[in-house]
Amino acid sequence: xxxxxxxxxxxxxxxxxxxxxxxxxxxxxxxxxxxxxxxxxxxxxxxxxxxxxxxxxxxxxxxxxxxxxxxxxxxxxxxxxxxxxxxxxxxxxxxxxxxxxxxxxxxxxxxxxxxxxxxxxxxxxxxxxxxxxxxxxxxxxxxxxxxxxxxxxxxxxxxxxxxxxxxxxxxxxxxxxxxxxxxxxxxxxxxxxxxxxxxxxxxxxxxxxxxxxxxxxxxxxxxxxxxxxxxxxxxxxxxxxxxxxxxxxxxxxxxxxxxxxxxxxxxxxxxxxxxxxxxxxxxxxxxxxxxxxxxxxxxxxxxxxxxxxxxxxxxxxxxxxxxxxxxxxxxxxxxxxxxxxxxxxxxxxxxxxxxxxxxxxxxxxxxxxxxxxxxxxxxxxxxxxxxxxxxxxxxxxxxxxxxxxxxxxxxxxxxxxxxxxxxxxxxxxxxxxxxxxxxxxxxxxxxxxxxxxxxxxxxxxxxxxxxxxx
Amino acid sequence: xxxxxxxxxxxxxxxxxxxxxxxxxxxxxxxxxxxxxxxxxxxxxxxxxxxxxxxxxxxxxxxxxxxxxxxxxxxxxxxxxxxxxxxxxxxxxxxxxxxxxxxxxxxxxxxxxxxxxxxxxxxxxxxxxxxxxxxxxxxxxxxxxxxxxxxxxxxxxxxxxxxxxxxxxxxxxxxxxxxxxxxxxxxxxxxxxxxxxxxxxxxxxxxxxxxxxxxxxxxxxxxxxxxxxxxxxxxxxxxxxxxxxxxxxxxxxxxxxxxxxxxxxxxxxxxxxxxxxxxxxxxxxxxxxxxxxxxxxxxxxxxxxxxxxxxxxxxxxxxxxxxxxxxxxxxxxxxxxxxxxxxxxxxxxxxxxxxxxxxxxxxxxxxxxxxxxxxxxxxxxxxxxxxxxxxxxxxxxxxxxxxxxxxxxxxxxxxxxxxxxxxxxxxxxxxxxxxxxxxxxxxxxxxxxxxxxxxxxxxxxxxxxxxxxx
Numbered sequence: 001x002x003x004x005x006x007x008x009x010x011x012x013x014x015x016x017x018x019x020x021x022x023x024x025x026x027x028x029x030x031x032x033x034x035x036x037x038x039x040x041x042x043x044x045x046x047x048x049x050x051x052x053x054x055x056x057x058x059x060x061x062x063x064x065x066x067x068x069x070x071x072x073x074x075x076x077x078x079x080x081x082x083x084x085x086x087x088x089x090x091x092x093x094x095x096x097x098x099x100x101x102x103x104x105x106x107x108x109x110x111x112x113x114x115x116x117x118x119x120x121x122x123x124x125x126x127x128x129x130x131x132x133x134x135x136x137x138x139x140x141x142x143x144x145x146x147x148x149x150x151x152x153x154x155x156x157x158x159x160x161x162x163x164x165x166x167x168x169x170x171x172x173x174x175x176x177x178x179x180x181x182x183x184x185x186x187x188x189x190x191x192x193x194x195x196x197x198x199x200x201x202x203x204x205x206x207x208x209x210x211x212x213x214x215x216x217x218x219x220x221x222x223x224x225x226x227x228x229x230x231x232x233x234x235x236x237x238x239x240x241x242x243x244x245x246x247x248x249x250x251x252x253x254x255x256x257x258x259x260x261x262x263x264x265x266x267x268x269x270x271x272x273x274x275x276x277x278x279x280x281x282x283x284x285x286x287x288x289x290x291x292x293x294x295x296x297x298x299x300x301x302x303x304x305x306x307x308x309x310x311x312x313x314x315x316x317x318x319x320x321x322x323x324x325x326x327x328x329x330x331x332x333x334x335x336x337x338x339x340x341x342x343x344x345x346x347x348x349x350x351x352x353x354x355x356x357x358x359x360x361x362x363x364x365x366x367x368x369x370x371x372x373x374x375x376x377x378x379x380x381x382x383x384x385x386x387x388x389x390x391x392x393x394x395x396x397x398x399x400x401x402x403x404x405x406x407x408x409x410x411x412x413x414x415x416x417x418x419x420x421x422x423x424x425x426x427x428x429x430x431x432x433x434x435x436x437x438x439x440x441x442x443x444x445x446x447x448x449x450x451x452x453x454x455x456x457x458x459x460x461x462x463x464x465x466x467x468x469x470x
Numbered sequence: 471x472x473x474x475x476x477x478x479x480x481x482x483x484x485x486x487x488x489x490x491x492x493x494x495x496x497x498x499x500x501x502x503x504x505x506x507x508x509x510x511x512x513x514x515x516x517x518x519x520x521x522x523x524x525x526x527x528x529x530x531x532x533x534x535x536x537x538x539x540x541x542x543x544x545x546x547x548x549x550x551x552x553x554x555x556x557x558x559x560x561x562x563x564x565x566x567x568x569x570x571x572x573x574x575x576x577x578x579x580x581x582x583x584x585x586x587x588x589x590x591x592x593x594x595x596x597x598x599x600x601x602x603x604x605x606x607x608x609x610x611x612x613x614x615x616x617x618x619x620x621x622x623x624x625x626x627x628x629x630x631x632x633x634x635x636x637x638x639x640x641x642x643x644x645x646x647x648x649x650x651x652x653x654x655x656x657x658x659x660x661x662x663x664x665x666x667x668x669x670x671x672x673x674x675x676x677x678x679x680x681x682x683x684x685x686x687x688x689x690x691x692x693x694x695x696x697x698x699x700x701x702x703x704x705x706x707x708x709x710x711x712x713x714x715x716x717x718x719x720x721x722x723x724x725x726x727x728x729x730x731x732x733x734x735x736x737x738x739x740x741x742x743x744x745x746x747x748x749x750x751x752x753x754x755x756x757x758x759x760x761x762x763x764x765x766x767x768x769x770x771x772x773x774x775x776x777x778x779x780x781x782x783x784x785x786x787x788x789x790x791x792x793x794x795x796x797x798x799x800x801x802x803x804x805x806x807x808x809x810x811x812x813x814x815x816x817x818x819x820x821x822x823x824x825x826x827x828x829x830x831x832x833x834x835x836x837x838x839x840x841x842x843x844x845x846x847x848x849x850x851x852x853x854x855x856x857x858x859x860x861x862x863x864x865x866x867x868x869x870x871x872x873x874x875x876x877x878x879x880x881x882x883x884x885x886x887x888x889x890x891x892x893x894x895x896x897x898x899x900x901x902x903x904x905x906x907x908x909x910x911x912x913x914x915x916x917x918x919x920x921x922x923x924x925x926x927x928x929x930x931x932x933x934x935x936x937x938x939x940x
Contacts, residue, residue: 003782004782007628007629007631010628010793044575050573050575058533066553083539101515102512102514103520104770105769106515158477159474159477161476296575298577298802299803299806311473313474313476313481326483330646331617332619333769334616335616336771
């Protein structure tokens with residue numbers, strides 16, 4: 001058959017995370033080379049262990065006959081097995097089973113099981129310290145999704161009505177956003193957080209970006225923020241967050257807040273955009289996921305989107321919420337195991353319950369390990385010519401600036417050479433976008449401390465040689 | 471905030487399956503009315519039990535420490551517990567765990583885990599009786615997806631390049647297709663299988679539909695077939711399938727074959743479109759799912775798409791396959807539990823292995839029950855004035871024609887009145903599309919035989935009264 005025309009938006013969409021550098025790494029691995037995969041946030045693929053409590057509950061829900069069997073074993077006495085679920089864990093599974101009504105194998109409501117959406121709403125209120133009279137989260141404004149990306153795509157699909165609609169995204173950004181905007185036929189409107197000031201933002205920069213788009217006939221519909229940042233790893237300061245909310249309110253545009261790394265905070269505190277918006281009438285879509293944090297359950301594809309202040313829809317009797325529900329219903333529902341993981345993530349076992357000690361130990365262990373690994377890598381930067389890393393560290397990434405690449409070379413060539421010579425696989429800054437004339441790389445700090453330490457010397461040696469070769 | 475404009479394609483998209491009739495049913499249920507939910511193919515919500523073997527494996531994969539624990543229990547002797555996994559099942563879990571490398575919690579390859587795609591390819595070859603020299607399925611042409619609908623959406627998104635691109639769909643059809651075509655900004659081109667001839671098709675009808683579209687400036691890019699049918703439940707005859715392949719080949723258009731009900735065949739045999747296409751160069755996208763068949767695992771959102779003869783893409787060095795891989799990579803991967811269920815569904819325990827007897831008994835029990843329920847409902851039609859049901863029964867649906875509705879009424883009013891009076895929830899024919907001037911209803915035959923038998927007398931009484939009231 002002859003060549004066919006296809007949707008150009010999809011054809012031209014780019015997605016660097018699984019682009020040429022990781023593809024070359026996969027090839028090297030097949031040839032027997034040792035690869036240190038710092039290119040992707042896939043923690044459980046790199047030795048991080050899943051939390052025992054979560055997995056015990058999932059395991060019981062998939063085979064509910066085990067609840068009775070495990071009770072019989074518990075009652076039988078004998079030496080307690082540390083890997084057996086305790087009575088509290090059995091009870092959690094039993095409660096969820098009752099709430100699910102038909103177990104894990106039935107479609108749930110399109111938005112996700114109501115009892116889990118209620119738990120998410122309660123979590124948001126606790127997290128944001130909402131009093132009984134404050135802006136409480138509404139379970140009917142929550143959507144359980146296959147990871148966070150499904151929600152992002154649905155919202156952008158709605159907000160982009162044609163090729164004059166723009167979405168503001170930070171540069172650098174997670175390429176899900178640029179790819180999805182392209183896919184939906186909209187215009188990417190770049191704004192530039194100030195790297196030298198810890199990736200903070202000014203109102204002037206946001207206005208500049210919007211005005212420049214307007215001059216080209218592009219109407220900005222929404223603004224994306226990623227906090228903690230991906231790829232920067234930087235935690236936004238509250239002044240920046242307030243600036244974003246003021247700007248959105250002033251121009252009547254929506255905020256998409258990607259907060260999937262909210263538990264990955266090593267140098268500051270996380271404040272949600274829901275809290276920053278408070279009682280102001282700014283449409284807000286917040287995203288969270290079980291793939292990151294200390295959960296790391298990427299493969300289970302669980303996430304949620306919370307919608308605040310959904311506007312009415314022009315030329316119809318609907319609000320945006322109704323249309324989001326219709327979108328969800330065409331996909332029937334997100335996977336139930338992902339939904340249940342979201343339910344567990346927002347309801348950890350309380351202190352004093354039997355699974356608590358182990359749960360808390362596992363959680364602290366993972367977070368401490370991540371913090372230490374970030375520290376190990378950051379400590380190497382002063383030993384590398386012209387490498388500077390800005391921002392309060394969060395997420396699972398560092399995004400150093402490479403200031404001394406030989407003339408005529410770029411970060412793609414650097415990262416590819418680094419991979420070939422040392423086995424260290426990263427993603428170059430251009431894959432995320434960066435200010436013209438600058439070069440960066442993103443390092444996901446997930447491999448073991450031992451592996452990272454071992455590769456650092458080789459990296460430093462490579463770097464200083466590469467940067468003086470010009 | 472004022473009302474905002476949104477993407478009109480999504481605003482105007484319709485999806486009847488979760489439309490006004492089921493919404494009214496949900497309201498009645500909340501008021502305490504007994505509802506017989508024949509509106510949706512959600513088997514495990516209606517009493518069907520999941521297959522023990524599948525769930526035991528999933529349960530072990532979510533908590534791998536149990537493999538050791540269960541072995542210790544098996545070795546300990548004592549009375550065998552019929553709910554405990556046997557050594558074969560433990561071995562299956564152990565094998566899968568080894569192949570997954572990092573368990574269920576890590577992202578897999580974007581297309582899905584290779585070992586599962588290999589198992590799917592082997593299943594397709596067995597099913598289609600492909601000899602070593604025939605058109606073998608290629609694991610690299612298989613995508614593991616969140617249910618079947620994700621694959622459908624990705625393909626339609628690619629094939630629809632603008633508002634002059636048409637997709638041919640049968641009328642009646644499953645509204646995923648009309649909704650997704652609308653969503654992607656394309657044109658729905660209707661073709662009409664001949665209800666009175668068991669929903670078979672002629673070349674003339676396909677040519678008529680295409681020519682009519684061409685006159686309106688619409689270029690047909692692909693044709694959707696659903697076999698066994700949804701909503702008709704009808705199994706296509708091979709002559710119809712051959713006609714579809716000839717037509718697609720003659721005009722250089724792709725086939726989307728929705729074959730998710732391939733195990734639900736009660737009156738004929740299933741022949742895949744992959745087999746019908748054989749060595750001919752017709753682009754084919756086939757869809758399968760773990761939601762239907764005897765699996766019924768809707769909530770787990772597992773499915774696959776197989777691509778044959780992917781064409782080259784105009785103006786690029788890619789084939790369609792490359793672009794599908796890029797689309798998959800933006801979503802990272804489908805949920806791993808759904809992937810594993812696909813792997814289990816295509817590799818049932820072989821005869822002679824310990825889990826086989828129970829597995830075979832459970833499978834036969836489910837399929838026999840579905841067959842009997844279809845029979846119970848069909849047997850009632852002759853007692854209802856002007857009700858005729860055509861086609862060899864498959865899938866989980868009957869789609870009778872209502873020929874004696876009172877003048878001025880339609881199938882929506884009928885189905886709504888039926889719900890109000892008897893509690894029987896169905897979807898009216900207009901929700902799927904139907905020939906102008908005809909009226910139908912879709913009944914999913916999933917509630918228990920007891921419930922169905924109990925409602926049938928009320929339905930017959932209602933029907934004959936309703937149809938003579940005009």
